[in-house]
Amino acid sequence: MEHSTRLTRSRVIGGIGALAATAIVLTGCSSGGSSDSTDSASDGDLTPVSLQLQWFSQAQFAGYYAALDQGFYEKEGLDVTILEGATDIVPIDVLTGGDADFAISWVPKVLGSIEQGAAVTDIAQIFERSGTTQVSMKDKNITMAADLSGKTVGSWGYGNEWELFAGMNKADVKLDDISLVAQAFDMNGFLAGDIDAAQAMTYNEYAQVLETENPATGELFTPDELNVIDWNTEGTAMLQDAIWADSDRLADDADYADTAVKFIKASIEGWAYARDNPEEAANIVTASGSQLGESHQLWMTNEVNKLIWPSTSGVGTINQDQWDQTVKIAMDTPNETGATVISEEPPATAFSNEYVEKALAELKDEGVDVMGEGYTPIDVTLKEGGE
Template identity: 55%
Template structure:
């Protein structure tokens, strides 16, 4: 494969976050059981139309401000949290912040995180519970140049495969295992920054990327051979969702002890999820408005990059056949099985035992649907169709 040095048009465009988790309890539906219709449960005790008091709650993000979290910013900006009698502080994430640990330590009331790492945190003793699975599909990719010959995980053999570590690489290990490849001997795993510099400079053969972030970075970079921006035809893209090893990602997590013992907190959780899901439905139908809301929050990413990100994030949520936020048993089972069965370089796995009962519940999201029941919201998005987004140089 020839080396592909490139002129980068953005400086350190940030990548994705850490990973998270989901698990089931004895009262979850079987895999072939359809989710209940929204508004089928009793509403929470608060009346969003008349707030006698407003509760202060906080939400920890898993990364820097970007459209990955647009639904929460929209809920804040559009007054949906206020309508639910909540004053929500959204806490920005970063390199050294693990959201589910912040939640477990009591530093925040709620957190958004991926699904396998939060289960590992729970296995280590933290009673955290997945109360709403916002992203229904994995957005993780492996991206290589078109002349690399890498079109499937089987082609990783003998190649330099970039990954972010911190648990974000687990889908890579799962894909290798599915092809009978040993990550310790059959590939050269290279630590990758949260950008695409190593790929564009020819230091690695394939780079880890998110559909909504790092993949856009290569399409915002200049091809030195043409002087134009790279196009999708210049790359091979492997989707871990499509090859059958995708794991559940962004979910809303709550404190399990407080859910069980504090009715006021449980009520806050229901209202918080309801307003957040309303925010995500707004962003499904108003991607430019949500792009602008995120930009106004001070994101360092450019306007076209954020619009791309909003469009791609919506693809991970919609359509939502069981209803937005519902935790699907089949997807949960796949995430858990992958966490239990795929060894890393040291031979260990994310989970050493099946998650204990109560690691996820659909009770909160069903109650949240009931709160939204009179608002004529489409919580399924069966007719959702993404738009076409044109990326500008540097994502501007």
């Protein structure tokens, strides 16, 4: 399917204006999108909505870019602006500061903010599975958390370490049993041999290794040369990418609550599009200005789809057992300083299925597959450097 994308860039004003974050607005011109959303928006027919991402434009957020490009947001009467993240942008701070209407962030990171007073609600749990792993070379014989004992273990920190620490705790591996290394957000230390087991997202850093030439063979590394600890398998996975809304606005502003349902609905339709059209979705993200290579972008789209599909209860539903596991780990797992994410149960307002259930009901009535029971990943061939 051919599609064209018109990009406009503007500075984000308000609380994050000083950070010079980039707002990206895509207007879809392919079949399924409307013919002229820019004119509609100028006529005042659409409700302006801003979404704060937790990182730069990449296929981790393919569903939102696809919903924008394909006109799904416009179909719901929304004029959506996507705000890119950066290392110094905390999505929940942007949301609570009034500079975004919705934000994408990991649940454990937000639980800490909620305990500190942030009034926000998880209104759609898009990623049902965790994408966090520990990757090692085959000859290190690290296949499970128990094998980390005596090894040099990389961790990004900044709230990304909790699944690792929980997995070690479950396997009775103490922090004193490993050499913990502050890992950069890349795999350079791992590839240099300074880290035995490195933290890696399935959709990003793991691919970085597979995009690199193995000096011993002269060919790119292959999965057969690596071992991966999957926290989903180890039983310490925590909920990641979710759509967050302002709790007070949900309670006090009926229009905002209605907009939340529309935003969730269109976003899920965007993720269904990314599931069924991964190549097109990857191209849409690339056209948004992402700096990642084409094969890496497609790999990321494919791997993120695996975290969503098939869905247990309908995409976006917050499953109580998964929420409870995330909260328990956040309360019971200490980091290297002895601190936990939270000290007590979060309030009832921390998540709600009210809005996603309405969105799912409408999507089902319109024939959109929100379960993906027959989902099958595609095969992606990575090129050197992800090009």
